[in-house]
Amino acid sequence: MNILETRNLSHDFDGLRVLVDVNLVVEQGEKHAIIGPNGAGKTTLFNVITGTYKPSSGKVIFKEKNIAGCGPYKIQRQGMGRSFQITTTFDDLSAFQNIRLAVLSKRGIRFNLFRFVDKMDDITQETVEILQRVDLWDDCHTPAGLLSYGKHRCLEISMALATNPDLVMLDEPAAGMSADETHTAVELIRKLTKGKTMVIIEHDMDVVFSLADRITVLHHGTILATGSPQEIKENKEVQAAYLGQLEE
Amino acid sequence: MKKSTRLTVWAIGLIVFALFPKFFGIYYSNIIVTFAVWALFAVSLNMMLGFTGLLSFGHAMYFGTGAYGTALALTHMDGLPLIPAVLSGGVASMVLAICIAPLVVRVSGTAFAMLHLAFAQFMFVLALKLRDITGGEDGLGGFDIPPLQIKGLFSVDMADPLCFFYFAIAVIVIALCCLWFVTKTPFGQIMVGTRDNAKRIDYLGFRVSHTKAIVYIISAAAAGVAGSVSVLHQNLVSANDAYGMMISVFPIMMAMVGGARSFFGPIYGAAFFAMLEEFTTRYTDHFELILGVVLVVFIMYWPLGFAGMIMKLKYKWLTWKQSRKSQGSAS
Numbered sequence: 001m002n003i004l005e006t007r008n009l010s011h012d013f014d015g016l017r018v019l020v021d022v023n024l025v026v027e028q029g030e031k032h033a034i035i036g037p038n039g040a041g042k043t044t045l046f047n048v049i050t051g052t053y054k055p056s057s058g059k060v061i062f063k064e065k066n067i068a069g070c071g072p073y074k075i076q077r078q079g080m081g082r083s084f085q086i087t088t089t090f091d092d093l094s095a096f097q098n099i100r101l102a103v104l105s106k107r108g109i110r111f112n113l114f115r116f117v118d119k120m121d122d123i124t125q126e127t128v129e130i131l132q133r134v135d136l137w138d139d140c141h142t143p144a145g146l147l148s149y150g151k152h153r154c155l156e157i158s159m160a161l162a163t164n165p166d167l168v169m170l171d172e173p174a175a176g177m178s179a180d181e182t183h184t185a186v187e188l189i190r191k192l193t194k195g196k197t198m199v200i201i202e203h204d205m206d207v208v209f210s211l212a213d214r215i216t217v218l219h220h221g222t223i224l225a226t227g228s229p230q231e232i233k234e235n236k237e238v239q240a241a242y243l244g245q246l247e248e
Numbered sequence: 249m250k251k252s253t254r255l256t257v258w259a260i261g262l263i264v265f266a267l268f269p270k271f272f273g274i275y276y277s278n279i280i281v282t283f284a285v286w287a288l289f290a291v292s293l294n295m296m297l298g299f300t301g302l303l304s305f306g307h308a309m310y311f312g313t314g315a316y317g318t319a320l321a322l323t324h325m326d327g328l329p330l331i332p333a334v335l336s337g338g339v340a341s342m343v344l345a346i347c348i349a350p351l352v353v354r355v356s357g358t359a360f361a362m363l364h365l366a367f368a369q370f371m372f373v374l375a376l377k378l379r380d381i382t383g384g385e386d387g388l389g390g391f392d393i394p395p396l397q398i399k400g401l402f403s404v405d406m407a408d409p410l411c412f413f414y415f416a417i418a419v420i421v422i423a424l425c426c427l428w429f430v431t432k433t434p435f436g437q438i439m440v441g442t443r444d445n446a447k448r449i450d451y452l453g454f455r456v457s458h459t460k461a462i463v464y465i466i467s468a469a470a471a472g473v474a475g476s477v478s479v480l481h482q483n484l485v486s487a488n489d490a491y492g493m494m495i496s497v498f499p500i501m502m503a504m505v506g507g508a509r510s511f512f513g514p515i516y517g518a519a520f521f522a523m524l525e526e527f528t529t530r531y532t533d534h535f536e537l538i539l540g541v542v543l544v545v546f547i548m549y550w551p552l553g554f555a556g557m558i559m560k561l562k563y564k565w566l567t568w569k570q571s572r573k574s575q576g577s578a579s
Contacts, residue, residue, distance in 0.1 A: 050451070076453035088451075090444035092509075101441050104434050105452040111462065112434040120434070163452065 002061075003028045003167050003197050004049070004080075009058035009068075011041075011048050018044045020221045021058070026167070032199045033212035037241070041221040042201045043085060046171050050082045051075040062167070076105070081165030085172040085201075087156045091145030095136050095155055098144050100127045102162035134158040134188060150181035154188060161192045168193060170200045174207050186210060217241070265417055269410050277413045278481075283522035284420045285478045290502040290514035291427055292470035297500065298508030299431060300463045301443030305361045305496055306368025307471055310341040312490030314472025315479040316375065316382060317341065322391040330394045330406060334419060334476045341472025345465045353460040356446070365496070372491035387486025406480070416477050423473050424515075430466060431511055439463055494536075501539065505546050507555025516554040 004026040011019040018041045026032045034042050048055045049062075051072040060068040067075050090098050100117070103126050104110075117123070131137045134154055139147055144155055157173050173189060174182045186207055189198075202208045208215065208229070215232045217224040219241045225232060232238055269277040289311055296302040317340025318333050328336075352363055375382045382388065396415060397403035404411050430436055438459055441449045446456050479485045489495070498521070499514065506517025524542070528535050550557055 071455075072450045073453050073455045076451055082451055088445055088448045090441050090448065092444050093440060097437065097440075101437055101449075102452055104437065105454060109434045110438070110454055111458075113430060113462075114433065116429075116432050117434045117437055118432065123434075159448070159452070 001028045002026065003063060004199070005061040006045075006049065007059040007061065009045075009048060009055055009060065011044060011053060011056050018221050019048065019055075022218075022221070022223055024216060024223065025226075026197060026199055027214075029195070029197055030213045031193070031211055032197075033208045033215045034199065034201050034218055035203075035205075035208055035215060036218035036224075040218040042218055043171060044221075045218065046082065046169055046199075046201060049075075050080060050169060076163070076165075079166035080169065081160040081163050081167075082169040083156050083160035083171060083173060085175055087152050089144040089152065089155055089159065092143055094141050095144055095147065095151075096127060096131065096140040098155055098159055099130050099136075099162050100124075102159045103127050103130070106163040130158065130162050134192070150177060150184065153177060153181070153185065157185070157189065158192070161196075165196075167197045167199065170198065170202075172201050172203060174202060174204050182207060266414075269413055274409050274413075278409065279522060279526060281413055281416045281477075281481050283518055284417055285474050285481065286498065286502065286521065287515045287518040288420045288423055288477075289471055289474040290499040290506070290518050291424060291511070292467045292474065293499040294503045294508055294511075294514045295427060295430070295439075295463055295467040295470070297503055298510070298513065299436070299443060300439045300460060301446075302356065302460065302464070303361045303500070304364040305500075306364030306366070307467075307499060308491050308493075308495035309364065309368040309371050310345065310468040310471035311475040311478075311495055312368075312371060312375065312485075312487075313341045313344050314338060314475030315485040315490045316388070316475075317472065318476040319388040319391065319479050319485045320381070322394070323388060328394060330396045330415075333394060334473060334480070337476025337479070338469045338472040341475070342465055342469040345468030349461040349464050353457040353464065368491055368493075368496055372487055375487035375491055382487070385487065387484055387489070389482075389484035391483070393480055393483065412481065416481060419473065419477055423470055427466070427470055428511055435459075435462070501543055503553075505543065505553050507553030507557075509552060510555030510559075513553050513555035520554070 002025050004024070006022050006024045009019055009022040009024070010017070022045060024045070034045065036042050044053070047053050048068075049060050051067070051070055051074065054069040058068065059066045062075070062078060062080060065078070067078065090101065093101075100123060103123055107123070109123075128137070131140050136151060136155060136158065139151060144152065147155060153173065153175075157170060160168055160170065170189065174185050177185060182204060189200075189211060200208075200211060212229060214226065215229055216226045217232060217235075217238050224241055225235045225238050227235070265280075268280060289307075292310075293304065293307045296304055296307075314337035318337035321328055321336040322333055348367060352360060355363060376384055393406045393412075395403045395405050396411075404415070406412050406415060431439070438449065438454050441452075441454070442456055442459050449459070450456050475490065482489075502517030502521055503514040504517070505520055506515065507513030521539075524538065525535055528538050532538070546553060552559070
């Protein structure tokens, strides 16, 4: 079954065509990577799917429903979580509070004005469990903005996953990380997304090839090829457009 | 802080308030009521400013509507009991907020601030021009303050300043407790999240506009109650005292001086303003001038206000205590 499908998805910014008839298919349970040179339209594709922009034309089918044009909060509630390329956390709140907000969202607690949040033991416990699992427990009282870069990124990814989405969209999770940090992040993503469907944008080819079951190559806003990592490596067109550039 | 020490602090505070009129007389008690009204008003504004990140240049709109709401209710409805009179102020502001909220929650930042300036000025002009209803420049005054009573059980005369002192403090403390509770609920967390990063709140599945709207309405209702208590205290409301520009600006300054990031910050700010006004007006008419200088100094040197200073001192004290402890165990 396809959990996510885009049909002839196009998007332009004031006449600049960024996405042209993109037909992306993500199957239930797979780890799908989207790669492509800078400016290929990867993040725009993410933004259109997760509701930042309303697409100029085309459909986004998520769980057999067209979600094109819905706001981010609506799409999130359908079960799609995302992380950002530029870390987007609540920087003045502690790591604990950051994760707790995600847990509240998961439980659908939105307008509860009648209980002390600190006394909701089930929420606290779940938050603590998540913090321990992602190795942020030692820093749970540190404001997110003061965490080290690696840990901050880790929090960013953890928040996307703490809402327990059916489909998680990670936008360059390893952006700007050192080799060590990248390794830790890959292990973390592998651990947390076990059994989940994931779409990931990544520039680091080691990350892509170690995480993805299937890869889609985006180039000038269109899909150049889709296939297994092996197929993509051997695809002549892809080599010319993308991997070839790296070897020069 | 330990629970027992916290309770002690609250108990001492309560006793001080209870005995205050006895020791300081009615003049200073009236100053305390004025301070309490400002404190509630500033905290209500800070629910938006410090907790949700919405700066409004026209919060007087809700203070004034609360004041006029109560004044009009008391003028036109004979035999209206005291508690409904106070509530009518809060409800009037709440209704106004519900009407305006769908429009203003769509904007933020400068647009939000300036839109409120416009709305507040609009209300100001309305209060001036609708002379038949609001009394224009003269305002509304001279209405009877109903006693606090349960028929056949007891009746407390509110025209007695001493009784009114206790009543006003009680109403304001209850309103403050309600607001404080809101900040401690799951919704309070979402509010703070909206201030920190509205984008992430959206992507976490919370609807930013609804969150803002609810904070907005709560804040308006609290400001209305503040206005209502103020009009009962003064027995007079006029356009300038209700919707004037400075009425919008003072609570912002109180929040800045007291510390907008803390719930109690604006209360410290209001206390500071009350004291400053009391002392400076003895020597000079230019209270605003001194206020301006104070504000500049605070923004330059203590942007987190009194609450930030207290936090810093507490932190220093804790680290000092810890270092002493570790030294002690080492030797």
